[in-house]
Amino acid sequence: MIGAEKIWWFGGEYTKEDLRRMDPVFLRALFRERIHHTIEVEIFPILLGRKKLSPGFGLQPQLILDIWKERGFSDDAPDFEWGKKYLALAEKLRAGEKIEIDESLPAPFTNQEMAVVHKLIWERRSLRDWVSGKKVPDDMIERILEAGRAAPCGCNLDIVRFIVIRDPEEAKMVWSDIPTPMEQCVLIVVCYDKRIYEIVGHDRLVPHNQLLDCAAAVDHMCLMAHALGLGAVWLSKTDKTAKTFKEKYGLPDYIEPVLHLAIGWAATGSIKSLRMPLADMMITRGKPDF
């Protein structure tokens, strides 16, 4: 089987020449997306014998990787390492070899580990008053951002982008319904790159996933902030705030700020908000649900 000549999906196609000219940010996103949609989610029905292996299985992302390397870009980053593992499996399948996905399965946590998970999930709370002048160390901010990076993201497109604001003057650009002066905390503005969904037409198919990606990242970051002993709160933004922020911060049009996460050393606690009982949150269908 010779390589693919182009890549295609429900809404369009890119030729080799298109890929050779494409902005590397898009090309890389397309690589992850093609690995995800043409190998990662396709491989299970094939292994279960429910779907036939197509002769070109895995060749689309292979073409992207070949062009990526031909253009002199490094393929060492973790997203490429992940993609290359799937490319290797696809190659074996095309050669008629048997494959095994030799990766670990989830194992139940020990009681001790479960106690930590429980503490994290149930003790996290929104905090809205921070100690003035007590700096949140950079390594803590980095750990929080890393937690955001680990969150799930639609189609593996990695569209979420972060801006860290420590400067009190810049912090004032962020509207908030919290009366606490924003200069007492670090702000992480969670944004997404609008261009990436456009390259695969996902802006027409699942545009809301862009917001969901940001929300997933923020949730992970809040949990990490809590584990580090910091107080954090989501801050909604309005379209007007986003516009002002974009203008004052000089953000390109394609970067869309979605929400802000305020983080600091909590000065005052909060009464942990409790949820409605699970039974009141269930939509039942006239029979026990589980």
Ligand SMILES: Cc1cc2nc3c(=O)[nH]c(=O)nc-3n(C[C@H](O)[C@H](O)[C@H](O)COP(=O)(O)O)c2cc1C
């Ligand atoms: C999408 C979203 C937007 C939020 N926006 C704000 C906000 O603008 N200001 C604020 O004080 N809290 C905000 N919060 C925090 C919620 O008020 C808080 O999560 C909720 O009251 C439950 O309390 P808990 O986080 O302490 O469990 C937001 C939370 C979410 C998920």
